[in-house]
Amino acid sequence: METLTSISDDCPYRECDGTGLIWIKDNKENREFMRECRCKEIKALERKLRGARIPDEFKQTTINSFDINLYTKQESKERAITAKRIAGNYVKKFPLMVEQGKGLYLFSKTKGSGKTRLAASIMNALLQVHDTKENPLSIYYSPAADLLAEIKRTFGEESPVSSSDIIDAVKGVDVLILDDIGVEKVSDWVEETFTRILDYRLQHKKVTIFTSNLELDELDEKYPQGRISSRIEKMTFPVKMPDEKIRSLLAQKENEDLLDLLLE
């Protein structure tokens, strides 16, 4: 038996060329046949996971529609303008960012200040611009706490996927968006799981976009071994987001728009 497929790094197991199919030649019977690679399941899982749980309100959001005027304080506006510019350039220069393995760390103390919205906008733009038939881009979005919960769900039960299936898929996606890191309940297992995922992504220059209510050194208080923040520091560019809540303003604006419609 002889494998005809040339092995590439695109396959997480290095058993196929990344297509999920392996061509094999049976020299004895002089015939060729194809079998599925182990990575095919992971790829299917990646596809299924991709963007699956992005909140509905952010499914269509774009960087252009990131409205600076939703912030009322001058300092917020300035930060938002910078963040928006970084987001736009990040998408434009994405191939360079991938080459350097650089993601983003969007942070500010205030909940609902637009971090998830901007991360989702970047994700939507990356899919629009850089996801092509020839070069499909796999993206996985998840709140950090939900990802941990999903991995835990596979323990013990008759789960169709194992915890390592999920971890492998998350390790290998081209772009990982980990929303709200730092709110999860920390244990040794949690720290070890994140370290495993981040280590792999750091080594393989896979880009990750984080959002957090914590500054990087505050993350050290949650993860006292310092392994999480040191990795994030290496793999991201920090972006300070406004410390102002816009959620309610946004709802208010939506209601005003609705009111126009209803009073038409």
Ligand SMILES: [Zn+2]
């Ligand atoms: Zn493979």
